[in-house]
Amino acid sequence: MRHILVFAKTPHAKTPYDRWLAGTGIVPVIVTAHEYADGYAHLPHVYAFADYDTNQLVEKTALRLAREFAVEAVFARAEADVVRAAQLRELLGLPGQHTASALAFRDKVVMKDHLAGGPVEIPAYRKLDSAYTAVEFVAEHGYPVVVKPVSESGSLGTRVIRDEADLDACLAAPWRGSSEIEVFIPGQMYHVDGLVLGGEVAFVHPFRYLNDCLSFRDDDWVANLPLTPQDPLYDRLVKAAQAVLAELPTPPQTAFHSEFWITPDDRLVFCEIASRTGGGMISSMVRHAFGIDLDKEWLYGECGLPPTLGTPSYRPAGALCIPPQSGVLEQLPTGETGAERPECIREEALTGAAGREYHGGVKSGLFLAGYVVDGDTEEEVAANLERVAGWFSDNTRWRRLSAPAPAPAGGTA
Template sequence: MPHVLVFAKTPYAKTPYDRWLAGSGVEPVILTTTEFAAGYGHLPHVHAFDDYDTNQLVEKTALRLAREHAVTAVFARAEADVVRAAQLRDLLDLPGQRTASALAFRDKVVMKDHLVGGPVEIPAYRALDSAYTALEFIAEHGYPVVIKPLSESGSLGAAIIRDEAELDAYLARPWRGASEIEVFVPGQMYHVDGLVVNGEVVFAHPFRYLNDCLSFRANDWVANLPLTPQDPVHDRLLKAARAVLAELPTPPHTAFHAELWITPDDRTVFCEIASRTGGGMISSMVRHAFGIDLDKEWLYAECGLPSTLGTPAYRPTGALCIPPSNGVLNRLPSGDEPACVKEVALTGTVGQEFHGGVKSGLFLAGYVVGGDTEEDVAANLENVAAWFADRAQWSPAPKGGTR
């Protein structure tokens, strides 16, 4: 029986690999986090790790299992696994995304180096290796600027620097390692999510953010809403995303999550792109809105299985992610959600202590929300966020440590 090695940094309810592969003749071999291990516990080949993102025993075990089971494919849907999966494919000469491609979708400087001079505008940028580089860049381009880690996701570690005082505060912090500095781009941010199979974009759709990717910094919610084909920027965003994929060493099979701005002076400017499905509730939203499970279809393509992708039938749907507050969670609303809620994902428990939002893709409560029109959905997203805020209860964290 052929086996697929799966880097599974997601709970079983989100990615039931054995159910997806039932009847296909392909068996999954799972590497996952200690946190999610129980969900996959009924499967015959499950290996769990503490500190999953940085634990190099994940790589050692992956290589051993890939050889032991003579795997024919490697699947990895999380940002932390993109490069480690590609390196394994290189080592064992397996099909799929290789390391050079993975770095182009993971390292923000390598990514933009591929896109310089291409059809999509990119902001001025530079690899940031020291404070001297930041000073030189700001002297040339002025404030504001954005400093980002080279390979984090979900806006983790990103900082907007508006003046010298904010630069001094940033430079006084511990050095985060290799980063990128770029000019700040004002405007509305959008994202395009889709799927590439056999080198062709078989699905793509643009979405707009309600609030923005940095809302979690203020412990505020972020939401995603599909654009209608009639929206004046719908086609522009699709064209830009396709152009970016054409400029990059895009693998033959991949999901993708691209972020772009429309500026106040109506320019389309590239932010970044990932060779994976979007975080938060994006995959669930796409499944409810279009009847397409991007992760399942991507897995099928990697395993050489026939696609089950049908003709999308769109239903107005949005996604909402609510980060935790600071303190101890005393009440987590559940069971009496508004009628517009189509799917719920709760990641915390009563009695747990939190320290606010960590990154845009991580949430305490996630919701897929429906409606009759896009306007209905936008209003419902706001209403569900208000409903949660009204019912969640918090108390100050105890002094002298964390739980």
């Protein structure tokens, strides 16, 4: 029996590793977070941890298991696991992404150091090691600037600094960890997602955001929509993503999620890239739109199994992620509400429950409700995404924490 160690920071419903590997003779050894453990409980080798992202017993246990089961490969699809998986592979001499590559795809300063002077424009940037650096950078480049953690995902911790008051607030309450500062790039953001197998790009496609990846800051929804090959930006974005992959120490098997701006004066500017599948509902959208499960194909690549993606077909589809509001969730638009579910919904993921208290959006990839929506054309999909967002808002009820108790009927408070 062959074994692969899997860092599984996703629910089993999203990543059913045992079903994907059925019939291959490969058994997954699962290391996961407590909140996902029940979904994998039917498997023979499951090890769950609290405080998964920062608990270093995860690494200690993974090393023991990798040796005990003589694993042939290590698989990790979550941003929090990219470096720990790479370090484990390197320590054990296993194939796949090693530490230098992982850091180039995870640390935004290391990433841009690789790309500086290359074929794709990048923003002016510096590692933010002190307040002096921030003051000097602003003096050189002016406002606005952006301060972001070097190794977080989903725009977590990203701050747009527009004036001196914003800068003072940022310096008074800095992000705990390494940060970078870069010039603010105006424009529309796009992302390019794909798959590298055997050192070659096996799938690549560009998408546009409806709203943007910082919409969660305003507790607003964000959506993703594929570009058609006829779109004038299609080839530019694909070539830019391929150029970035060529400049970086790209592993031979990986999914990737990259982001670019198109500025008002039509410049294409690099934002960032990750060696993993995109967050939110992106993987689900790709599966519905192209018939490809990026995570499954990536897993097969890591295991040395032949790909099953074939020749991708295409049907219009989009992804929608809706963050929580601030308050107590009293009602979701389920069948019990009597709200008619829009017929364009092809997949739904609800991560919350009535009675729970929330404090607004946390990061762009985390959501209260996620949907894959289809339509006959890209324009119809875009309209359906907005329609589903409106339907969800109309049929979801919140109780604001600051709201006073209602007055008794027939009287006054």
